[in-house]
Amino acid sequence: MSIFLQLRRVTHRVTTLGLLAGFIACKPQTSDPVADPEPAEAISGTYQATTFTQGSSPERYPVNGQTVTLQLKRVSATSVQVDVQATANGKYSPGQNLSYPDAAITSQKASDGTITYVVTLDPSTECGYNTLYVYTQNRMDYNFIPPGSPRCSGAKIRLEKQQ
Secondary structure: OOHHHHHHHHHHHHHHHHHHHHHHHOOOOOOOOOOOOOHHHHHOEEEEEEEEEOOOOOEEOOEOOEOEEEEEEEEEOOEEEEEEEEOOEOEOOOOOOEEEEEEEEEEEEOOOOOEEEEEEOOOOOOOOOOEEEEEOOOEEEEEEOOOOOOOOOOEEEEEEEOO
C-alpha cells in the first residue's frame, strides 16, 4: 500500500472521530423543568391595598385615611388562613375584620408559564366574589361585595405584597 493511501485512511479516521466528538460535545443540555412552587408557600405573606375599583376608575389607598391589609398564612400545601384587617369605610372595605381559617387554593397556569392562584374565601358566595386572585408579580385582587351593595354587585381591591 502506498504512503498516500495510508495517509488518506489515517486522515479519514481522524476526521470521522473529530466529527463524532463534535456531535457529542454539541449535544444540547437538557434539564428537568422547574417544579411549580407549593401554592400556600408561594402566596403566604402580608398584602397592603393600593387601589379600589368599582365601576371604571380606580381610586388609590389610603381612602379617608384608611386602608385594607390581608395576611395569608399556610395551613397546608393547598390552603391558607386569610385574615382581613379592614375598618368600616363605606364601599372601600368589607366593613370589618374577617378571618377565613382554611381557604382553598387552586392554580391556573397560563400558556406563558405564569401562575395565578385563586383563593376561595367563601365557597357559598355567588358571582365569584369573596375570592382572591394572587399573581406571580406579588400582586393580588380581592373581589368582595361592599356592605350595603346589592347581591353580585362587587368591587375589587388591588393589593401589593409587602417584603
